[in-house]
Amino acid sequence: MNRRAWIAPLVLALGLGGCDDLLTETPKSFLTTDNYYRTPADIESATLSAYQPITRGDVWEWWLVIDMELGSDAVRIHPDEPNFGTYHPGLFLWTPTDASVSAPWNGFYTSIYRANLVLDKAPKVEFPDPQFRQELMAEAKFIRGYSYLMLTKLYDDVPLLLSVEDHEKAVGTPRTPVEQVHAQVIQDLTEAERDLPEQPRAHGRASKAAAQMVLADLYQWRSSFLKKDEWAKVAEYAQKVLASPQWGLLDDYLSVFLPANKGNREVIWMVASSGVDGRTSTNVSCHWLPRALGFNTAGGCEVLGQPTRWMYESFVEGDYRKEVSYRTSGCSTDPNIGCITFDWPNVYKYRPSNNGVGGPSDVDFPLYRVAEAHLMLAEALNEMGNTAEAIQHVNHIRARARKGNGSENRPEPADLPTTLTKEQAREAIYMERLWELAHEGKRWFDLVRRDALEPGYWRTSIENHDPEVAQRGDLSPHRKRFPIPAREIELNPALTQNPGY
Amino acid sequence: MRIRGTQSITANSEPLYVIDGIPALQGTSSSDPTYNPLNTIDPSEIESIEVLKDASSTAIYGARGANGVVLITTKRGNRGGNQVTLETSYGIQQVTKRIDPLTGPQFLELVNEAYVNSGREPKYTPDQIASAPTYNYVALMLQDAPQQSHTLTFSGGDERTRYLISGNFVNQEGILIRSGFRRYGARVNLDRTISDRFRIGTSVSFTRMRQDLNRTDNGGLGAGANGILGATNFDPTLPPKDENGRWNLRAVLGEQLENPLANSMEIENPRQVSRLLGNAYAEFDVLPTLTLRTTFGANLGFERTPEFRPSTSPAGSSNNGWASVYSNQGLELTSENTATYRREVGPGSLEVLGGFSVQVSHFEDQYTAVRDFPSDEFKWNNLGVARVRESSSTNAVDWALVSFLGRVNYNLKDRYLFTVTGRRDGSSRFGKNNKWAFFPSAAFAWRVIEEDFMRDQQLFSDLKLRLSYGVTGNQAVAEYQSLARLSTVWVGIGKNSEVPTQAPSGAAPNPNLKWETQRQFNVGADLGFLGNRVVVTLDAYQSKTSDLLLSVDLPRISGYSSQLQNVGSVQNRGIELGISTVNIDRQNFSWRSTLNLAANRNKVLELGGREWLDPGTSRYGWFIGNVSSHIVMVGQPLGSFYGYQVDGLYQEGDPCPLSEPRPYVDCVPGEYKVRDVNGDGKIDASDRTIIGNAEPTFYGGFTNNLRYGPFTLDAFMTFSYGNEVANLGRVFTGLATGFLNESEEVLKRWTPQNRNTTIPRANNARPRWFYSTLVEDGSFLRLQSLTLGYQLPPNLIPGASSARLYLTGQNLFVLTNYSGYDPEVNSIGGDSRFGGVDVGAFPRARTWNIGANITF
Secondary structure (H helix, E strand, O other): OHHHHOHHHHHHHHHHHOOHHHHOOOOOOOOEHHHOOOOHHHHHHHHHHHHHHHHOOOOOOOHHHHHHHHOOOOEEOOOOOOOHHHOHHHHOOOOOOOHHHHHHHHHHHHHHHHHHHHHHHHHHOOOOOHHHHHHHHHHHHHHHHHHHHHHHHHHOOEOOOOOHHHHHOOOOOOOEOHHHHHHHHHHHHHHHHHHOOOOOOOOOOOOHHHHHHHHHHHHHHHHHOOOOOOHHHHHHHHHHHHHOOOOOOOOOOHHHOOHHHOOOOOEEEEEOOOOOOHHHOOOHHHHHOOHHHOOOOOOOOOOOOEEOHHHHHHOOOOOHHHHHHEEEEEEOOOOOOOEEEEEEEEEOOOOOOOOOOOOOOOOOEEEEEHHHHHHHHHHHHHHOOOHHHHHHHHHHHHHHHHOOOOOOOOOOOOOOOOOOOHHHHHHHHHHHHHHHOOOOOOHHHHHHHHHHHOOOHHHHHHHHHOHHHHHHOOOOHHHHOOOOOHHHHHHOOOOOOOOOO | OOOOOOOOOOEOOOOEEEEOOEEOOOOOEOOOHHHOHHHHOOHHHEEEEEEEOOHHHHHHHHHHOOOOEEEEEEOOOOOOOEEEEEEEEEEEEEEOOOOOEOOHHHHHHHHHHHHHHOOOOOOOOHHHHHOOOOOOHHHHHEOOEEEEEEEEEEEEEOOOEEEEEEEEEEEEEOOEOOOEEEEEEEEEEEEEEEEOOEEEEEEEEEEEEEEEOOOOOOOOOHHHOOHHHHHHHOOOOOOOEOOOOOEOOEEEOOOEEEOHHHHHHHOEOEEEEEEEEEEEEEEEEEEOOEEEEEEEEEEEEEEEEEEEEOOOOHHHHOOOOEEEEEEEEEEEEEEEEEEEEEEEEOOEEEEEEEEEEEEEEEEEEEEEEEEOOOOHHHOOOOHHHOOEEEEEEEEEEEEEEEEEEEEEEEEEOOOEEEEEEEEEEEEOOOOOOOOEEEEEEEEEEEOHHHOHHHOOOOOEEEEEEEEEEEEEEEOOOOOOOOOOEEEEEEEEOOOOOEEEEEEEOOEEOOOOOOOEEEEEEEEEEEEEEOOOOEEEEEEEEEEEEEOOEEEEEOOHHHOOOEEEEEOOEEEEEEEEEEEEEEEEEOOOEEEEEEEEEEEEEEEEEEEOOEOEEOOOOOOOHHHHOOOOOEEEEOOOOOOEEEEEOEEEEOOOOOOOOOOOOOOOOOOOOOOEEEOOOOOOOOOOHHHOEEEEEOOOOEEEEEEEEEEEOOEEEEEEEEEEEOOEEEOOOHHHHOOOOOOOOOEHHHHHOOEOOEOOOOOOOOOOOOOOOOEHHHEEEOOEEEEEEEEEEEEOOOOOOOOOOEEEEEEEEEOOOEEEOOOOOOOOOOOOOOOOOOOOEOOOOOOOEEEEEEEEEEEO
């Protein structure tokens, strides 16, 4: 009896220890690449995941919004913002180690990697409907093309990785000349345009018109910043968008942005904000709402929110867009704070249903909308010498603003005369972009690309429009480009730094 | 706890705790302090604690021995009779120090000065300043707090059976309001000799702890500050409650702050942990020379940590009440099986041990958070009534460790002792190509005192020399790190919806991931003098840990941000000296002293070809310019502080060494002279440099035990010299930026009239960075405890065989130049890359206890 008693636990222990299986990890709470990318649903999920970095903090939810707004002459941070000193874009003091510099790089390359995964895996999966595979691959190409375009607009030459193997051999990959990157962008986006559906499969996903807008954006950048004079291509793709019956201007400017009006025919592609959870919602509270109102953001983090005096006063009196885009007072749900008047206007065109209190915001952030197609077309026509027709497209936008809430008939902003010179028209188009596309992350690019056509424009605009910051900050010419993130150069010595940094 | 310095950079550097032969739950990452098993044991249950340090003794624990091993043996019953022991004590904890914030008028003046000095208009009028009230939130949040502890033990036994049954209870309130700790537990230890050749026994203990957090622990900085730091930062002009008796929820200073007093009073956040530790052993002598032993142990842990932020609390007000429940269940099973063979071989005795062990673990946790309650009455007890489900998650983790071990001891004439051990370990945590590793060690000890030639000398009463060398491993990294993991990524797709998708996680897979390996060489001597009235133990060691498990950065164009790799090495060298003396030993009076002194030098030798690693911003980096407070650099010790060197203050007429001075901040009288380390004429993040280190030059303890008749006096002092503390909380309380309320020290700030100071002038535009002025000397000498005991005369208490009364004071004084609450702090957990940070650390109390031990 005694003898058997000690055998039992020994046998149990041997049973436990007798195999190497015990040392093989089989995770239960997450997947690995070994048990994924097998079905069309897996590939669709992987495709959607490629949108995510573009819509999150590294890019259009936080850092790129801050970079583009504060790096322009249109928006300033409130000096009470606790991290004022951290937001170097506001003072043109960013360095290669700043998060403001590395975040967009990180975000776009993460999107590119995920898009390349889709392009690598999708052909290996059996699709009952091959058309579906074609569309998913078109979405991946759209995301990859858009990401590479944005990278070149910020950093110029960037490493061009087009397959999973390219990513595995990332160390040692040098920067590829812009021309070569753009050739790939054009190929990706023309293929995407061919294969994408007219109507996106879901709010937030790409459509044919979205690919056309990115192509128009690409050629506009090439024609102005790179002086390639490809304005005809800008006009071609803008006209394609404007010709589509799917898309058009709304009557009420404000309604374009209201959550209740999501899926309207003006916004072609956007950061879709769920309002369900912070992880999929835009950060309206921190970007645009005044800190004093006691919004539920652990400290009321106002980061931008404030137009420069020049920007605010540049609107013509009676412009509906100014009236609905800003406010100078507001009320908190906290009785201790109540209603207050701000010391300076705050942006108010992004209005979440919950007013920014008690949960995530449901306001989308527009990336491309029909109004911009009109202004792109106007700019292209003007640059090609067809000023009179260009003015008509600007006036189209101004006419919509005069409709106010849709049923008004305002006198301002009045139509521009079609007799403007080419230079006057260019100025008018850029100003119209400033007002119409206010706080949509476009102004910094406009300053930089116009500077290529009119050397000194970037610097004088900031000096004239924001003298105090111009004095405190650094307006050396190299700041028209972002530096390559220091971390990337350190880990991949094949990369070179942009001049001046 | 660190034994002989930090052996690893990112893997867990905590030692392995072995309780009654069963390894206790071990945390995986070095920042995970929650698994300190000492918290779950009542000190009165412990018979002995043995710390294994040198590689020969730890090698038998192979895979997990690299950080040292702490063997805890609990009390067991003694043969002969029955005993009942009651230990009981009551005490009071006192606040030792209070660092007051500025008064209302002082704060408003600071803000005005800071505004004007940064080119802005004053914020407050003289009338507002003159009429400002003062509410000292620091004083409101501190209190004296009672504590009590009781243990009742039944023990005893006869020739064949021994038993011990005990129960214990501890209740402590905290010196920060609404903080507290409660623990109760029970233990049963049994041993039975079934026959001359067969023995069995068991140890079972159950412990339940409750720790009230309630927003009193250190949180972040600025708006994230909790507890005492939040109280320092809060608006001193705002009363805690309004005229209707409702909490004033927030104050809008440079940041919007939640009322820390209201949060602590309203929020409930108890952490409740239950732990069941049990093992059973059987020992069988097959032959007189051969013993088989098998031990089976189970370690069960349950935690439930709910939190409720009522709608009346600042944190819950905008959510209309918020609640969460976190819970986890852990189970570890261990089977250890050994055979021991002993016999005389030649002139000596041989002991051979061989065996194997298997340990498997399963862990699961759950989290749910909801908000928007119809009433504050539900707390976390009916999450279903909340209108919004905020989040929920579950997770499951498994791991296993399989080991084969062997040890040979040969004792030659009691003079020469040889030990050789070997252990082969397989861990599930490593890459499929590197699951197994072998850890050998050897030791030699020479009891010189036994030699013939020592017979005539008078100097030594004991002399032993020791030498050991061994290889141990560290597997304490998180599970699944070698796999190509996908993580769930939510994407906003649809008009008001989100979609879960799968995407590669940020860390690249590594199928070659393997053990960290430590090689340690130890030489030591045990010396006894004057009939062992003076005993000296001296050890010197050097260890090198290589193949460090380090997260290596990858360029982001790879699609990943990092990969866990085996690169780099770190070295520890040190000496340890222990001197125990019997100073006086008379019938009625005795005095014994023990001095322990240790010095360790830690150095990073190699980082896989890189010169330094940025350990990341942790949770404080954002508030100090979004950079890391520490750096891991080759040639430097771990835990080096990395910030801006300040060389005093600019005074009127000082030349400006910078070509691009920042307006209002550089080259202005009263501002910091920040060193332009890279000499580019401007101050920015690339000017950061090493400005201190948390490693002490030496540290130790000094114990004195005196007995005079029935009286005893025991004093225990601890000390540390040369260590520095990064008092990071002062970024918001000591830089005179006027952003939030600051502490009294900024009254000494620079003004044109007060130039001889180290505090800069008030300036709202000065960045809140990690300046060298925040690094302070953390050397200290602490009277850790002083106990006066009195042994009652026999028979004074009827039936009592022994009775003792005592009065204990703990933390009675600290001699230090440190300006914060206490120099022994670490606000960033046990992560060795971030040592010595103080961000609103919970202040240490002075405690007075009165108690009695009575045995019947």
